[in-house]
Amino acid sequence: MKGRILIIEDNDLNLELVTDLLEVEGYGVWQARLAEVGLNLASEVDPHLILMDLSLPGLDGLAATRALKSDPDTRHIKVIALTAHAMKGDRESAMNAGCDGYLTKPIDTREFIRQITGFMASTNSNSIIPRQHYAL
Numbered sequence: 001m002k003g004r005i006l007i008i009e010d011n012d013l014n015l016e017l018v019t020d021l022l023e024v025e026g027y028g029v030w031q032a033r034l035a036e037v038g039l040n041l042a043s044e045v046d047p048h049l050i051l052m053d054l055s056l057p058g059l060d061g062l063a064a065t066r067a068l069k070s071d072p073d074t075r076h077i078k079v080i081a082l083t084a085h086a087m088k089g090d091r092e093s094a095m096n097a098g099c100d101g102y103l104t105k106p107i108d109t110r111e112f113i114r115q116i117t118g119f120m121a122s123t124n125s126n127s128i129i130p131r132q133h134y135a136l
């Protein structure tokens with residue numbers, strides 16, 4: 001496994017597409033359709049990267065990202081926002097909430113993998129050193 005990626009996405013088609021693309025690349029993929037479930041999975045799985053749909057029922061992606069980034073146990077996890085709405089100000093909202101990157105839907109499959117590879121290179125997913133050793 002190249003690294004652990006958690007996808008929090010309520011759109012089934014997009015969830016399956018992203019899952020398939022990442023699994024073909026050799027990543028281990030965890031799925032959540034609700035932010036509340038995703039937050040619990042993030043604590044359990046300690047993913048290297050989270051793909052966070054911003055528009056979710058219940059707790060939305062921005063609120064979920066703020067929760068992850070305010071928790072000492074999960075704040076190190078890279079969060080990449082996924083949104084269908086390429087609205088002005090969306091990117092800024094995502095970055096202000098603590099997202100480390102931003103991708104728009106619909107996904108361009110080749111470009112998506114190129115971007116994920118780049119994001120994963122900035123994580124410790126290639127290291128065998130437990131993450132506790134990085135903690136201050």
Ligand code: MN
Pocket residue numbers: 009010011053054055056
């Ligand atoms: Mn959604």
